[in-house]
Amino acid sequence: xxxxxxxxxxxxxxxxxxxAQDTPPSSLGFTPKSYYTFSWNTTFTMGDFNxxxxxxxxxxxxxxxxxxxxxxxxxxxxxxxxxxxxIYDNETYTxxxxxxxxxxxxxxxxxxxxxxxxxxxNLMPEKMVSxxxxxxxxxxxxEHHLMIQEYDIxxxxxxxxxxxxxxxxxxxxxxxxxxxxxxxxxxxxxNKIELYETTSKNLQMLNLKVGIAMIIx
Amino acid sequence: MKTKLGFLILGLxxxxxxxxxxxxxxxxxxLEDLAVMTQYDTKAVFTDYKSYYIYDTITKISDAGxxxxxxxxxxxxxxxxxxxxxxxxxxxxxxxxxxxxxxxxVVYYQNTTVYTYSYGWYGxxxxxxxxxxxxxxxxxxxxADIELADMTTANIVNNQxxxxxxxxxxxxxxxxxxxxxxxxxxxxxxIQTPQLTRNK
Numbered sequence: 001x002x003x004x005x006x007x008x009x010x011x012x013x014x015x016x017x018x019x020a021q022d023t024p025p026s027s028l029g030f031t032p033k034s035y036y037t038f039s040w041n042t043t044f045t046m047g048d049f050n051x052x053x054x055x056x057x058x059x060x061x062x063x064x065x066x067x068x069x070x071x072x073x074x075x076x077x078x079x080x081x082x083x084x085x086x087i088y089d090n091e092t093y094t095x096x097x098x099x100x101x102x103x104x105x106x107x108x109x110x111x112x113x114x115x116x117x118x119x120x121x122n123l124m125p126e127k128m129v130s131x132x133x134x135x136x137x138x139x140x141x142x143e144h145h146l147m148i149q150e151y152d153i154x155x156x157x158x159x160x161x162x163x164x165x166x167x168x169x170x171x172x173x174x175x176x177x178x179x180x181x182x183x184x185x186x187x188x189x190x191n192k193i194e195l196y197e198t199t200s201k202n203l204q205m206l207n208l209k210v211g212i213a214m215i216i217x
Numbered sequence: 218m219k220t221k222l223g224f225l226i227l228g229l230x231x232x233x234x235x236x237x238x239x240x241x242x243x244x245x246x247x248l249e250d251l252a253v254m255t256q257y258d259t260k261a262v263f264t265d266y267k268s269y270y271i272y273d274t275i276t277k278i279s280d281a282g283x284x285x286x287x288x289x290x291x292x293x294x295x296x297x298x299x300x301x302x303x304x305x306x307x308x309x310x311x312x313x314x315x316x317x318x319x320x321x322x323v324v325y326y327q328n329t330t331v332y333t334y335s336y337g338w339y340g341x342x343x344x345x346x347x348x349x350x351x352x353x354x355x356x357x358x359x360x361a362d363i364e365l366a367d368m369t370t371a372n373i374v375n376n377q378x379x380x381x382x383x384x385x386x387x388x389x390x391x392x393x394x395x396x397x398x399x400x401x402x403x404x405x406x407x408i409q410t411p412q413l414t415r416n417k
Contacts (some may be wrong), residue, residue, distance in 0.1 A: 091411050099259040101409035104252035104387075149252050149387055 030175065031126045032215045034067045034074075037181045039211020042115035043068050043082050048200030052144070053108055057084040062119065062209055072122040072206035076112070078163075081206075085109035107147040114140045114161055114187070128171045138184075142203070144193045169213055177216075183209040197209055221389060251394065251402045252387040255410050257353070261381050264415050266369070268308045269319040275361070279327035286325060288409075293396050294323060294389075297403035298363060306415030320366045321380065325389075327359040361389040362405065365413075382413050 019082050031037040041060035045053055055128040060082030066074045085108065116138030122130045140161040167183025192201035263266040275291040277284050298321060299309055310317050371379070384406035389399060407413065 090405070094409075097259070098256070099257040099412070102252065103252045104343055105250045105407050149250055 005066045009156050010082070012204040015137045019035070019090075027091055030036045030217045032068065033217060034065065034076075035179075035213050037062070037064045037066075037211055037213045037216040039064075039181050040185070041080060041082055042207075042208045043084055044085055044206040046204040046206060047202075048147070049084075049110075049203040049205060051087045052200050053110060055084065057082070059083040059085075060207075062207075066118070066120060066122075067184075068122075068125065072125050072127075072130075072132075074120050074122060076118045076120065078138075080114045081111070082114070083109060083111040084205075095168065104148045105207065108145065110142055111145045111194070112140055112142040112191075114163070116139065116161065116163060119166075122169065125169075129168055130164070131168045134165045135169075136161075136165065140189045142189075142191045144195060146195045155194060157191050158175055159189050161187055161189040163187045163207075165214075169215075177214055179213040181209065181211045181213045181216055183207075185209070186210075235396060249315075250388055252399065253402055253409065254387070255382065255406050256386045257382040257410050258379070259413055260315040261312050261367070261412075263413055266318040266381070267415065268315070268317040269302060269321060269365075270310045270313060270315060270317045271295060271302075272323070273323040275323045275325050277325045277327055277330055279359075286357070293400055294361065294403060298323070300304050301404060301407040308316045312348070316368075317341075318367075320368055322364055322366070324362045324364070326362065340354075342372055358388060361386045363403075382410060384410075 018052060039062045040058070040090075041062045042056060042058040043060055044056045045188075051086075062078060062080040064078040066076035068074045072195030076146035088106050088108065090103055091106055092101055100213075116136035118134050118136045120132050122132040124130050138161055140159050141156070142159070143154055143156045145181045147154055163185050166184050167181060169179050169181055171179040187205050187207060189203045191203045192200065193203070209211060262389040273291075273295055274288075275286040275294060277286050295335055302321070303309060307319070363384040363386075364380055367381045384403075386402050386406065389402060390392070394402075
């Protein structure tokens with residue numbers, strides 16, 4: 001967790017430093033009216049969710065749009081696609097009162113499609129590096145799969161989710177429409193997993209997003 | 218330059234994402250994954266049983282009928298069962314005519330699944346036939362079933378023999394596994410049934 005924060009901070013700082021050397025005033029040259037992002041998303045499961053799938057997963061994408069309302073205040077949306085998965089070798093499930101035991105390799109994965117309304121505040125939106133804080137509120141569609149041999153046991157759920165996020169928009173240059181996005185968020189959901197001998201509730205995760213942004217004047 | 222780099226990172230991310238989200242298809246899982254399912258009679262008192270006899274052949278039952286599996290294939294399975302039974306304090310008898318408390322038989326049920334696939338697109342109109350050729354393929358898998366019969370209460374006249382313990386191993390004897398994997402799965406069947414023992 002600490003490593004992730006250090007890497008994220010270093011990335012944002014270095015990006016800002018590099019830009020500052022190119023353009024001393026660090027000014028974008030225009031004040032953006034909106035921007036759209038497309039980022040590669042890596043998920044780190046937490047708590048009960050981590051017991052279900054312990055692996056971090058880079059298999060995910062996120063799209064978002066932000067529309068400036070006043071100064072740095074902006075509102076928008078986010079839609080993501082994410083999958084976390086893990087293979088567990090030789091897990092044994094038992095039904096003691098029936099004398100049954102089953103040992104098998106099993107594949108677990110959860111794929112999720114969060115869709116959220118976002119309110120954000122960008123510090124210095126007209127600058128080359130614009131850090132921001134945001135809060136996403138919305139829903140999460142999740143499918144939890146447990147695959148053993150030819151059996152695919154799964155459950156689907158629609159639930160509420162909340163995502164506070166910190167990040168930075170790093171423009172590629174003066175009057176350039178394109179920039180980079182680096183963000184880190186914590187997501188809390190009311191989603192849960194209720195498959196055989198596995199119960200997890202209020203699924204939580206951390207997400208690291210790295211992507212590009214198209215900035216509209 | 219930075220824009221290109223941004224797109225490159227994103228592109229690599231896409232490739233990585235696509236490559237790391239695949240699971241083996243059902244046919245591979247059935248062939249390569251061994252699933253060990255056991256069930257014992259919860260009312261049985263295994264310390265009351267002492268001797269057993271195990272049939273040294275494995276019968277294969279498939280669509281083609283019944284046959285006997287060759288010794289090279291069946292021998293490691295039989296030996297692994299004997300090793301585990303003896304380690305749990307049961308006494309093996311090797312004469313089929315001996316009066317024993319339990320008899321063990323292994324039967325292998327082989328199943329061949331034929332499936333179709335097509336690389337084509339389906340038409341937008343009824344009856345939705347694929348435009349491109351449909352390919353046929355198949356995989357063969359099966360279940361090795363180990364049954365431990367209670368001969369002390371068996372009613373041979375009426376063909377009623379209670380089963381004290383059974384172990385079904387999916388994926389065994391498909392030719393996809395090493396001998397150690399095969400014997401390991403037999404060991405696992407015993408490991409997950411600690412009740413099956415005279416050693417108290």
